[in-house]
Amino acid sequence: MRISAKHKHILLSLFLIISSAFFFRTTFTLYKHVRRLEDLEQEVKDLYNKKTMLEESVAYKESDEYIEESARNDLSLIKPGEDVFVVRGLEGDSKESFVLSAVSNHRSKVNLYLWYKLFF
Numbered sequence: 001m002r003i004s005a006k007h008k009h010i011l012l013s014l015f016l017i018i019s020s021a022f023f024f025r026t027t028f029t030l031y032k033h034v035r036r037l038e039d040l041e042q043e044v045k046d047l048y049n050k051k052t053m054l055e056e057s058v059a060y061k062e063s064d065e066y067i068e069e070s071a072r073n074d075l076s077l078i079k080p081g082e083d084v085f086v087v088r089g090l091e092g093d094s095k096e097s098f099v100l101s102a103v104s105n106h107r108s109k110v111n112l113y114l115w116y117k118l119f120f
Contacts, residue, residue: 003011060066071077078084
């Protein structure tokens with residue numbers, strides 16, 4: 001029983017169509033995995049940057065500068081020889097107020113800076 005040339009071409013065509021379908025399916029799957037890998041690499045970079053920022057923040061918060069700033073802002077402490085200015089909110093019943101302190105011997109320069117900081 002011999003297979004005719006027509007049947008051979010049909011079988012060969014079916015084989016090529018099925019092979020092409022598997023090839024495109026594999027290629028598409030590979031493309032999805034490559035995209036996922038790129039997304040994960042970007043996420044790793046973002047997390048590394050966040051880790052670096054958090055480490056810098058921890059280092060700053062362990063410094064004397066941060067402790068002094070927190071004491072001034074949160075606890076309203078001042079150094080000896082400083083003048084304190086309290087600016088209340090615009091409305092009379094407003095609870096918001098700003099405490100500005102200036103060193104007496106540098107009063108004019110610091111005062112201008114504090115006014116600038118207050119409005120901007």
